[in-house]
Amino acid sequence: MKILLSGEGGQGIQTMAKILVGAAYNQHYKVNYMPHYGVEMRMGISRAFVTISSDKITYPKFSKADILSVMTKRNLNLVKEFIDKNTKVINAIDLVDLPEERNLPTTSFNMIVLGIIVKEINKSNIKIDKEKILEEINKFLGKKPDLTKNRVAFEVGYDLADNMYSKLLKSVKPDKFEPIINKDDKKEHIIYPDICKGCGICLIKCPVGALSWDKNKKNFLGKPIPKVDMEKCIGCGICEDICPDAAIKVNKKSKTN
Ligand code: SF4
Ligand code: SF4
Known part of the structure; x- marks a missing residue:
């Protein structure tokens, strides 16, 4: 067998x-x-x-x-x-x-x-x-x-x-995923649904509670992924650093940008 x-x-x-x-x-x-x-x-x-x-x-x-x-x-x-x-x-x-x-x-x-x-x-x-x-x-x-x-x-x-x-x-049709990009004049926040496994560590570690579950968007495992509230997000980059799978990227814009 x-x-x-x-x-x-x-x-x-x-x-x-x-x-x-x-x-x-x-x-x-x-x-x-x-x-x-x-x-x-x-x-x-x-x-x-x-x-x-x-x-x-x-x-x-x-x-x-x-x-x-x-x-x-x-x-x-x-x-x-x-x-x-x-x-x-x-x-x-x-x-x-x-x-x-x-x-x-x-x-x-x-x-x-x-x-x-x-x-x-x-x-x-x-x-x-x-x-x-x-x-x-x-x-x-x-x-x-x-x-x-x-x-x-x-x-x-x-x-x-x-x-x-x-x-x-x-x-079964393979999924196609696009990065989820949010930006304002100070920062850009990107989440990659094809990599995020939905562990939730970033939600716990965000110092201002800017991350929550997005039940309308699924990762490659079919589970919810985080979404960012750009009003709350201070662009500190902790979520990027803490994510075990490099599924978040945070770009802070400098004043000269
Ligand atoms: S820490 Fe990374 S893998 Fe875990 S939920 Fe957040 S973005 Fe997804
Ligand atoms: S960049 Fe900082 S404030 Fe913004 S979502 Fe990530 S951990 Fe939270």
Whole structure:
């Protein structure tokens, strides 16, 4: 069974893979796990190639997946080549709001998708015991807050109706994002929705409360992004400095400009 997990750096793709192979290994399956991501620590494309087999795995690399999970649109072109007519595609792109709808933390999205993956694996001759997955969740996420909610999120994914995640990828159109530019005679404030992951740090750190959530504009994850109140903004640049993903640029205009 060849499984390709794909998403953004920061979505917990590699954690999903480790939990999955840990549970399978503990059931005496042969496993192989190959992480694949760029030099970016965060917000780059992240993929994990996982093989689970009853027999010895002689060549772990694969070019077609039996199961492919896709968590964001930015992955589309990088994963299409791994699909053939037998691939079960788990299209989780539109499930991004599910954690909120189920009163779960947004960070548990990966556990929902893991639940779907395990459910799909269990339709084959490989059977992953849910309890083994929950043990691995305890192991990997036990020291983090929301352990119980992550366990619940896994169950939510496991019980999700097939039609919730079976939409064909070709019907998904990649997003096109433009920078959001606000300016006045003293400063220019730019937010990049294709980079902003909606963490909210800038909202907390702005010294004058000039940033709030813009529910009408979405980032590449389909989540709200910050908007700036230019009347309040003093152009201090703290939001630019504090943003972990360089998704804000502040240009203060000098008097000679
Ligand atoms: S602009 Fe940066 S700090 Fe603010 S929400 Fe987006 S990613 Fe987080
Ligand atoms: S430049 Fe300073 S005042 Fe303006 S939004 Fe950023 S942190 Fe707030």
